[in-house]
Amino acid sequence: MARPFRYTCAERYDQAVDAYRHIIELKPAYSPAYLGATAALLTLKKLDDARGHAELAASMAREADPTLPLPIYIDARLLYDQGNYAEALPLFEQAIAELNRSGELQMTELHFYAADTLGRVERYPEAEHEFIEELKYFPQNSRARAGLAMLYQASGRPDAATKFIDEMIRDTPTPESYALAARLWTMFGNRQQADAVRAQSRRTFAESPAAGQRAARH
Helix, strand or coil: CHHHHHHHHCCCHHHHHHHHHHHHHHCCCCHHHHHHHHHHHHHCCCHHHHHHHHHHHHHHHCCCCCCCCHHHHHHHHHHHHCCCHHHHHHHHHHHHHHHHHHCCCCCCCHHHHHHHHHHHCCCHHHHHHHHHHHHHHCCCCHHHHHHHHHHHHHCCCHHHHHHHHHHHHHHCCCHHHHHHHHHHHHHCCCHHHHHHHHHHHHHHCCCCHHHHHHHHHC
């Protein structure tokens, strides 16, 4: 599933959904593809489609793993999208606990959203742990690296923030990752470094004018 996950990391969720659906056509019993499609559809706020894929994923996976926490995750994401972070957090935590008990499948961005929610309710050490968990299972998740960078910068650890920004563009060298790095440096008040990242992006993607333009706009 390298291609759909690469689209997810680059925040190209429409393309990720199409790629997951192609995998489902080829492997109708492959529940991780349903999980990935569900997560991408939730991000796109296509809630009916997300529920449909979640139900299919559950029906495919429950014989092998009756603890798959898709309904809990969907409810948590809906609350998160509404800004009800205090209500969403226990559901994210419950979904993680149930998934850990199953010991097999992992859900793309479950730990990321748990981490982001923990950060919003100012439980920063726990947020750091969940961002790291997301990267353990999905090391190319640029948003998780960006979340850690913001957490470290806000807590007075700029060297750690720099490390994760550098790792993000090294491990996921896409126009979107460069643009995200430039936005982070701008947020941190380092316009010089932001400009340097944009220039590096233009050099790296010189053969693709459209890609360079995407990075330069941010």
